[in-house]
Amino acid sequence: MRRILTVFLALLGLGWAQYENRLLVGFQESQAIYPGGGTVAFGPAKFIAEALGLGYLEASGKLYLSLGSRVAAFSISSQGADAVRFLNAYRYQDSLWVPVRELARNLDLYYRNDYGAPVLALRPARLLEVERAMAGSSERYVLRFDRDVQVRLLANNPPRLALIGVREVPDTPPNSAISFSQEAWGSEIYLPQGGDPPRLLFLPQQVVVERGGRSRLPRVVLDAGHGGADTGVVVGGLREKDLVLSVGQRLQKLLQGRLEVVLTRNADRAVPLLGRAQYATSAQVFISLHAAPGSRVTVFSHPEIQTLRLLEKGRELWARTPASQRAVLERYVAAPGSAARFAQKVSEGFAAAGIVATTSQDAMYVLSMAGGAAILVEAGFEQLRTPQGRDRVAEVLAKAIFSYLGLSEGTRP
Numbered sequence: 001m002r003r004i005l006t007v008f009l010a011l012l013g014l015g016w017a018q019y020e021n022r023l024l025v026g027f028q029e030s031q032a033i034y035p036g037g038g039t040v041a042f043g044p045a046k047f048i049a050e051a052l053g054l055g056y057l058e059a060s061g062k063l064y065l066s067l068g069s070r071v072a073a074f075s076i077s078s079q080g081a082d083a084v085r086f087l088n089a090y091r092y093q094d095s096l097w098v099p100v101r102e103l104a105r106n107l108d109l110y111y112r113n114d115y116g117a118p119v120l121a122l123r124p125a126r127l128l129e130v131e132r133a134m135a136g137s138s139e140r141y142v143l144r145f146d147r148d149v150q151v152r153l154l155a156n157n158p159p160r161l162a163l164i165g166v167r168e169v170p171d172t173p174p175n176s177a178i179s180f181s182q183e184a185w186g187s188e189i190y191l192p193q194g195g196d197p198p199r200l201l202f203l204p205q206q207v208v209v210e211r212g213g214r215s216r217l218p219r220v221v222l223d224a225g226h227g228g229a230d231t232g233v234v235v236g237g238l239r240e241k242d243l244v245l246s247v248g249q250r251l252q253k254l255l256q257g258r259l260e261v262v263l264t265r266n267a268d269r270a271v272p273l274l275g276r277a278q279y280a281t282s283a284q285v286f287i288s289l290h291a292a293p294g295s296r297v298t299v300f301s302h303p304e305i306q307t308l309r310l311l312e313k314g315r316e317l318w319a320r321t322p323a324s325q326r327a328v329l330e331r332y333v334a335a336p337g338s339a340a341r342f343a344q345k346v347s348e349g350f351a352a353a354g355i356v357a358t359t360s361q362d363a364m365y366v367l368s369m370a371g372g373a374a375i376l377v378e379a380g381f382e383q384l385r386t387p388q389g390r391d392r393v394a395e396v397l398a399k400a401i402f403s404y405l406g407l408s409e410g411t412r413p
Contacts (some may be wrong), residue, residue: 068148228270239302
């Protein structure tokens with residue numbers, strides 16, 4: 001019996017050894033390493049990115065891998081013990097290696113361990129719908145998925161895109177201008193021909209294909225909060241939804257002709273929160289207007305943490321975009337700290353007008369998809385009660401916008 005057990009253990013050890021140091025990524029095989037002789041498996045970052053179609057960037061001492069709007073950021077360690085302890089990327093033999101399980105967790109990848117061999121793969125995804133919409137002067141096709149996916153532009157006109165890992169697509173009528181084809185690695189989508197090359201914007205579980213609207217004028221989006229059945233706060237018969245819409249329309253008049261101005265609503269109607277947030281993706285300046293009891297003004301910006309997904313993705317692209325093409329990207333990706341600096345300009349503008357104003361940061365959904373400087377302004381009812389008061393608030397905001405964009409009030413860009 002002991003002899004049989006010894007033979008069994010030897011065979012088991014031989015089988016385990018065959019899997020040791022293997023890494024399976026999609027349909028390909030590579031090597032895994034275990035820094036410091038530990039149990040944390042690391043895989044070659046570039047190989048993983050290429051095998052799964054992930055975005056890849058090494059910049060400013062960090063490694064970034066991305067899937068759709070998701071970005072996994074790793075600090076880089078040259079010591080294996082530090083890489084394991086902090087789950088950093090590991091620089092080893094002139095290559096960068098990443099902790100496989102941590103990468104899977106950050107990007108929602110499929111992960112398992114087969115007899116000691118890590119297995120990493122994309123989770124199958126479905127394209128739920130394709131919706132055509134207009135955002136100002138831009139035409140958009142919004143692709144909605146059941147999870148984050150990687151999309152690559154294969155051809156400009158007519159647009160042809162690779163939907164990596166997407167196994168299911170919606171049915172289309174026979175006369176549809178949109179069509180699909182199935183590929184070994186996922187699906188391709190063919191969109192109608194247009195006049196301008198498309199631009200891709202990555203949002204949670206969505207990819208927006210945008211074209212047109214490339215005026216030289218910076219785009220400002222004004223979001224009047226609430227609307228329709230949602231009145232917002234009501235004070236003394238005054239409704240928040242009416243006051244902020246009035247401010248937005250007054251501000252639009254002050255900016256129009258010198259900037260491209262888009263309103264998320266121009267009447268008393270409801271706009272879904274997701275729709276409001278999506279408007280911010282193509283704006284260099286986004287202001288969500290709200291009101292609160294009292295006379296104070298609070299200007300909120302979103303903390304620049306990883307939930308600002310469009311900024312994370314855009315800054316990842318920025319570092320690897322040729323200088324000649326960065327002008328386009330600049331319209332969608334603000335420099336770090338831009339929203340906070342814009343919020344400070346707005347607060348200082350109110351103070352100069354004799355209105356008490358403070359700045360704050362809060363993780364607000366309506367700001368979370370912004371690529372430019374996005375703020376939420378909560379003005380006191382006492383400032384908005386009269387037409388003159390609403391004019392003054394609009395004038396303060398207009399001056400701050402022109403100042404942020406480096407324009408004098410009477411100068412066209």
